[in-house]
Amino acid sequence: MAGEIREIAGFDRLIHEPARLAIMAVLSACESADFTYLENATGLTKGNLSAHLSKLEEGGYLAISKGFKGKYPHTECSLTPEGRRAFASYRKQYLALARRLGK
Amino acid sequence: MTVSPDVDRLIRETRRYEFADGLRDLQLAMLLGLGGLTAWLVFEPFWMTFVVRMAATYGRWAAWVGILPALVPPLVVLGMLGVMRVLRRRWLWRESGMVSPSRWAVPRRVNVLSAVILLGGLAVGLGLLKLGLVDASFLLRMLWTATGWSFGYTLLAMGRHLDLPRYRWLGLTGGILSTALLFLPLPFAQSSLVFGLLWCAMLAGSGLITLRRAALYRGAAGGG
Numbered sequence: 001m002a003g004e005i006r007e008i009a010g011f012d013r014l015i016h017e018p019a020r021l022a023i024m025a026v027l028s029a030c031e032s033a034d035f036t037y038l039e040n041a042t043g044l045t046k047g048n049l050s051a052h053l054s055k056l057e058e059g060g061y062l063a064i065s066k067g068f069k070g071k072y073p074h075t076e077c078s079l080t081p082e083g084r085r086a087f088a089s090y091r092k093q094y095l096a097l098a099r100r101l102g103k
Numbered sequence: 104m105t106v107s108p109d110v111d112r113l114i115r116e117t118r119r120y121e122f123a124d125g126l127r128d129l130q131l132a133m134l135l136g137l138g139g140l141t142a143w144l145v146f147e148p149f150w151m152t153f154v155v156r157m158a159a160t161y162g163r164w165a166a167w168v169g170i171l172p173a174l175v176p177p178l179v180v181l182g183m184l185g186v187m188r189v190l191r192r193r194w195l196w197r198e199s200g201m202v203s204p205s206r207w208a209v210p211r212r213v214n215v216l217s218a219v220i221l222l223g224g225l226a227v228g229l230g231l232l233k234l235g236l237v238d239a240s241f242l243l244r245m246l247w248t249a250t251g252w253s254f255g256y257t258l259l260a261m262g263r264h265l266d267l268p269r270y271r272w273l274g275l276t277g278g279i280l281s282t283a284l285l286f287l288p289l290p291f292a293q294s295s296l297v298f299g300l301l302w303c304a305m306l307a308g309s310g311l312i313t314l315r316r317a318a319l320y321r322g323a324a325g326g327g
Binding site for chain 1: 107108113114116117118192203205206
């Protein structure tokens, strides 16, 4: 059991937080998604989503491009190569642990 | 959000989003329909005669007219991409948000297996021809049948991978109907046309039904 706890402690904290994990999961499945899609898919509020996106951007996992579509502001997010690698490695770790705990 | 998110569901739903409004089906329907039509036209003797006559009348450069039909399907598909973007931005995805899909909708092994099915079909056709069991027209028809098997398998795998039942049915039905092409005594040009129109009809039907559902869902959700 101590091994498993040590393993959980070794998870990437930036991704392990549920809201950020949901954002990373959505963005890992596409090239990019806009703010509206992320808001709908994750069920987060605008403020909350914005805060988590900023944290992921600061961590180098996310690239955010802001612009306008017509008169409206438009925010598009995509995972950086580092973000994709980090998410893949997190998933691998998580699934391996889940398999062991399931035995 | 305090509970752990269902990561698999989020990934699947985001991948499926690209196919949820039926526009991809319509784009594929156009590609295959026009592809079949072009192959039919290019291999029909009257087209060859027309190109040769053009070259004889207006000079050798006029023979280039002969390859113009081959440019139509890719140009229409590119145009359709633009139409899809506008439709989604202004109507279908206005409320739910825009997503740029990943380049590959299925794992690489599906693409590899799909290529193996195509080449395997052709190898079987060649083998039967070498053994003298079939004639050359069988091998040409096998080209379309194997393409149908390969494409059907890709759709089937997409249906399984993205949990899209309509793609499973399309893949299965298309694969079986493509097999029927082998037994129709048609020349290559006509079997190309039948192949293209067959897939075009199935994909267009599936796309239109899905698009109608997406539009109704938007209407019910107050999206107009």
